[in-house]
Amino acid sequence: MAYKFQPQFMTNEELWQAVLAQIQFHLSKANFSTWFRNTKIVSKKNNEITVSVPNAFSKEWLEKKYNNLILKVLRTIDKKIRRINYIVKTKEPELKVKTKTKLSKEEEKIKTSQLKLENFKINQKTNLNPKYTFDNFIVGGFNELARAAAWAISENPGMVYNPLFIYGGVGLGKTHLLEATGNRILKRNQKANIQYIPSDRFISSIVQSIQNHTIEDFKGKLRKLDVLIVDDIQFFSGKEKTQEVFFHIFNELYEKNKQIILSSDKPPKAIPALEERLRSRFEGGMIADIGLPDIETRIAILKSKCGENNINLPQEVLEYIATNIQKNIRELEGALNRIITFERINNITPDLKTTKKLLRNLIASPSRITSWKKILQTVSDFYNLKSNTLLEKSRRKEIVKARQIAMYLAREELKESYPSIGRKFAQKDHTTVMYACKKISQQLDVDDNLVTELNLIKQRIYNILI
Amino acid sequence: MKIEILRDNLKEALNCLERIAKKNLSLPILNNILLSCEGNFLRLDATNLELSVSWWVLSKVIDKEGKTTVPAAFFSNLINLLREKNIKIESSDNKNLILKTINRKIQIQGMPPEEFPIIPKIKRENINEISSEKLQKGITEVVEIPSLSQIKPEISGLYFFSKKNKLKIVATDSFRLAEKTINLDSNFKKEVSFILPQETSRQLISILSQNLSEKINIVLSQNQILFEIPQKEFSKPKVQVFSRLIDGEFPKYQEIIPKSFKTKLLLDKEEFQENLKEAGLFSGRVSEVKLESFSKENKLGLFSQSSEFGKNESYIPAKIEGEDIKTSFNYKFLLAGLDNIESSQVVLELSNEEGPGVLKPVGSDDYFYILMPIKAS
Numbered sequence: 001m002a003y004k005f006q007p008q009f010m011t012n013e014e015l016w017q018a019v020l021a022q023i024q025f026h027l028s029k030a031n032f033s034t035w036f037r038n039t040k041i042v043s044k045k046n047n048e049i050t051v052s053v054p055n056a057f058s059k060e061w062l063e064k065k066y067n068n069l070i071l072k073v074l075r076t077i078d079k080k081i082r083r084i085n086y087i088v089k090t091k092e093p094e095l096k097v098k099t100k101t102k103l104s105k106e107e108e109k110i111k112t113s114q115l116k117l118e119n120f121k122i123n124q125k126t127n128l129n130p131k132y133t134f135d136n137f138i139v140g141g142f143n144e145l146a147r148a149a150a151w152a153i154s155e156n157p158g159m160v161y162n163p164l165f166i167y168g169g170v171g172l173g174k175t176h177l178l179e180a181t182g183n184r185i186l187k188r189n190q191k192a193n194i195q196y197i198p199s200d201r202f203i204s205s206i207v208q209s210i211q212n213h214t215i216e217d218f219k220g221k222l223r224k225l226d227v228l229i230v231d232d233i234q235f236f237s238g239k240e241k242t243q244e245v246f247f248h249i250f251n252e253l254y255e256k257n258k259q260i261i262l263s264s265d266k267p268p269k270a271i272p273a274l275e276e277r278l279r280s281r282f283e284g285g286m287i288a289d290i291g292l293p294d295i296e297t298r299i300a301i302l303k304s305k306c307g308e309n310n311i312n313l314p315q316e317v318l319e320y321i322a323t324n325i326q327k328n329i330r331e332l333e334g335a336l337n338r339i340i341t342f343e344r345i346n347n348i349t350p351d352l353k354t355t356k357k358l359l360r361n362l363i364a365s366p367s368r369i370t371s372w373k374k375i376l377q378t379v380s381d382f383y384n385l386k387s388n389t390l391l392e393k394s395r396r397k398e399i400v401k402a403r404q405i406a407m408y409l410a411r412e413e414l415k416e417s418y419p420s421i422g423r424k425f426a427q428k429d430h431t432t433v434m435y436a437c438k439k440i441s442q443q444l445d446v447d448d449n450l451v452t453e454l455n456l457i458k459q460r461i462y463n464i465l466i
Numbered sequence: 467m468k469i470e471i472l473r474d475n476l477k478e479a480l481n482c483l484e485r486i487a488k489k490n491l492s493l494p495i496l497n498n499i500l501l502s503c504e505g506n507f508l509r510l511d512a513t514n515l516e517l518s519v520s521w522w523v524l525s526k527v528i529d530k531e532g533k534t535t536v537p538a539a540f541f542s543n544l545i546n547l548l549r550e551k552n553i554k555i556e557s558s559d560n561k562n563l564i565l566k567t568i569n570r571k572i573q574i575q576g577m578p579p580e581e582f583p584i585i586p587k588i589k590r591e592n593i594n595e596i597s598s599e600k601l602q603k604g605i606t607e608v609v610e611i612p613s614l615s616q617i618k619p620e621i622s623g624l625y626f627f628s629k630k631n632k633l634k635i636v637a638t639d640s641f642r643l644a645e646k647t648i649n650l651d652s653n654f655k656k657e658v659s660f661i662l663p664q665e666t667s668r669q670l671i672s673i674l675s676q677n678l679s680e681k682i683n684i685v686l687s688q689n690q691i692l693f694e695i696p697q698k699e700f701s702k703p704k705v706q707v708f709s710r711l712i713d714g715e716f717p718k719y720q721e722i723i724p725k726s727f728k729t730k731l732l733l734d735k736e737e738f739q740e741n742l743k744e745a746g747l748f749s750g751r752v753s754e755v756k757l758e759s760f761s762k763e764n765k766l767g768l769f770s771q772s773s774e775f776g777k778n779e780s781y782i783p784a785k786i787e788g789e790d791i792k793t794s795f796n797y798k799f800l801l802a803g804l805d806n807i808e809s810s811q812v813v814l815e816l817s818n819e820e821g822p823g824v825l826k827p828v829g830s831d832d833y834f835y836i837l838m839p840i841k842a843s
Binding site for chain 2: 031033034056057058061064065088114116117341
């Protein structure tokens, strides 16, 4: 029995293939490949077929010259078809698998040394930078929770944690995590309406739209979002109008189960001049912090950066950088970039000695140096005491506390030994010093005020020196 | 088809059309020009399926039935050689073209006109008018910048957008960006925004440079555009350029325009150009030329070296505002920007070693050129 087409079970693609298969016999090869290239059926409704063509010329040609032929062939497959419409659809840029033509090392260098204008990599619609992904986000104990939360959200936006609030110090990867989440949601659902807005841009857009009386347009645009990502939200502090606008948008999105992701350098509680109603909403979802990376993670980060730059550095060099730059991943990258530039220019792999020389002013940064005198001075100033009173043998409560703090700082910041600290404080025994340090560090865990006080003191200590 | 035509008018049309009609392996007819009659005009069409150019030449039409196609370059070469002013053209069998003058009779073998692509029509609404000269100049100043990248089609063309009485044309290759502002004599009826392919832009320049008309009409539809050079005396246009537009959204380039600068240099354009060319000779394959400002001595130093050629340093007088700065640029990129500046002096604004530099003319704010430096080595 002859094989019969069963049009109702054919996909549009199969149908068009069947048409093309027959049409090729009626045309010259040149005509066929010119006019039918990149055509396809985009819809089939009410016995009408819509064919997309790559340009206006093909449209004219198919309409005027081949319409009868195409219709005839189509009707041999599906008798019900009455009409064909043609629409021009410019080809989506093909995501070509890059033919990796190996560039010579020199060409590679030329390529990398010419800087590009910023912003061109950024997705115009969502404002997300595709370079941030989960794949190149390095996970360690310090950011595990935040990453897990972000990942869960990208699996199921709006449904798990809403809002997600990520906080942590500068240069630890908040932006990376935020954008990676956005990028992954977008990858899983091309149609998702996502917007990444750094808070300063949010503020300036509001100011602008107030001036131009377009505040409703601005709000309307944000209301339609599926995912709103606002980076560095601590800058909203003290901006009342911004907070008000954001509050309303937040509520609307939240009610519609739209995902909101925020980041800040401090937890919501610690953001000053933030309206209570906003603060409580920020705390209503999931709060995850990003701490300081441990040494293993720092080395892993350096290694992955080396990989991206196609460069091999000796283990000891990586270890040296990772040990000496602890608190900021951005600084870590900066240091590595310096080494890489050195390597590129001189074409030699730097050893430990050169590395030390190259990074001297990064690592031994002056703002990180303090002295015994400075600590004493600052602590006594902070508690309104004369600097010598701390050295006296007094058991007055306020003096005892200040003295303990000074001892703690001397131990923590100057890494002095207990006996030597004891000697400086009027020949106290080293056990006294040990007790003081232990007591302060225990209290730091429970007493928020003390944390604040200590931070302020530390700031003063280091600021004076700058 | 049987007509009588003036040689020079035909020549003018063919010189342009032969640039569009290029060899195409899969569709050989694209190498040809379509000739047909419309009213008292000979109509000539050429296309490469990305754009098409149609040209109307006033002629004495004796019999308007029938059309034919002939190889563009061949036909153009032939007409360029003819001495006689009047030419008779006829085609009776829709294939071969017979060409007669007082002293000669020529037969050119053509191809059947049915094979020739149909030039699409565009809905004639939202017609905007613009000065040909301004448009030509504007496009010329940015047309060489785009890079033909498959990965980012949206920056492979020229971005046009209008706002009130300004039309801006912007182009970038992600290393540099130029913006030209045209002051419109009258606002567009509807604001426009589109990305025109570089090739169409180039063809448009060469047609506009023939000064065929003072004004040009722009008709825009969703993914196509028509540029039309009207003829004052007739309802038929003189030339129509029809082109596809590039799909996509041009980058929000306003954000990369530096708002402030650390150093501002005022330089003599010609001197800067010459010194750059000289320094470029020594720059090797990276094309890197270092610039260093010396505000105390009011001069700018240019340094370049390569292992192949040697070293070069030269100094030119400069008026310097702000801090002294050192930075490196691809000298070709700098020259490309300078070439489009008309004023005899130029301003170069720099912000930091790895930040963009901005070139501007002195005395007008209708052009600027942003370029990124080469990472200092």
